[in-house]
Amino acid sequence: MDYLRELEGKRLHDRNPNDTMMMKSCKYICVPGPIIVGAGPSGLAAAASLKEKGLPSIVLERSHCIASLWQLKTYDRLRLHLPKKFCELPLMPFPEEFPTYPTKQQFIQYLEDYARKFKISPIFNQSVVSAEYDKVLEFWRVRTVGLKREETEYVCRWLIVATGENAEAVVPNIDGMEEFGGPIMHTSMYKNGGVFRGKRVLIVGCGNSGMEVCLDLCNHNASPTLAVRDTVHVLPREMLGKSTFGLSMWLLKWLPIRLVDGLLLIVSSLLLGDTARYGLNRPQIGPLELKNLSGKTPVLDVGTLAKIKTGDIKVSPGVQRLTRHTAEFVNGNSEKFDAIILATGYKSNVPSWLKEKEMFSVTDGLPKRPFPNGWKGERGLYAVGFTKRGLLGASIDAKRIANDIEMCWKQESKHCSSI
Structure with a gap:
């Protein structure tokens, strides 16, 4: 514990002498294993993978529950977009009785059962405000603030960033938003279309969320309009009797990605028709290649x-x-609306708290090295949930991280025992 006393002395020395209240409220905790920031599926996967190897960890979560994005910021009709076999976390499959595409409630139940099985107990209501590597102590210092503004500083050898690609809602600055006069909300606040019954609603953004919100509004007798600025690949969820994703993964074992893209587009055209006729123009790059290059799903x-x-x-x-109450479009047309829903996605918040410039980009908060090499940084820093490959990618990285930390743990234990 000498390094912890050294840290505390250094912290007291660095404090403003007038800031006595803050000094008294801040406590220091030494963590023998990794700290995991984020109790979403990625953080749970990392904690379980470590637990399976007998390695302790602490999970810090800013919300009051696990998987807060799923529990608090998703719409009621949401289901997993991919078959459940591609969305399993390490060491625990979905229940057999679950459907191929589990509902939001079923997925949350799966995550809660997962946390119970591996005895993962996150420390809730702990917002990480900074994480910085101390070169003198050779440890990470992770500072959090609780509900009552109390400060805690954790000291650890390994830091696992599991806040993911969807930590913060992206809200575009559309000219005239303050003049609109009706409700404008992000999909993170949307639950169902019941409150919009009979209303004219503009949905901005044509990804999976925007498309599903449009359908939900339709089912609640609202009148939705989808504003599409960019090109988009629309594929059937299933083709040739298999899930489109599963079929793609199987074909990629035997064929180059551009040929698989070509086959997907041919079948999609036969099943869905020419989407450009309806204002949904396809990108020039195929869907899988585009996903690899830009992360656009x-x-x-x-x-x-x-x-x-x-x-x-x-x-x-x-x-x-x-x-x-009016939207003017880039083609010069305009239309009246009662409400606007922004299906404009999410972004990483890592640059706001992680004081590190080598592993993560300050522009988008994602690892600079693409999958499969973005999971490991320097000095015990790791990332899980940033692969742009969903839960499958997070599970792959969680297992890699656990293996790497286990190797470091054994090497350091062997070194200490020989002294």
């Missing part, structure tokens, strides 16, 4: 396209500006 259609074809869902180009 193709839309897996669950019925929205049929509603677009019948005119129940309108498609418009991107929004130019907003005025009083």
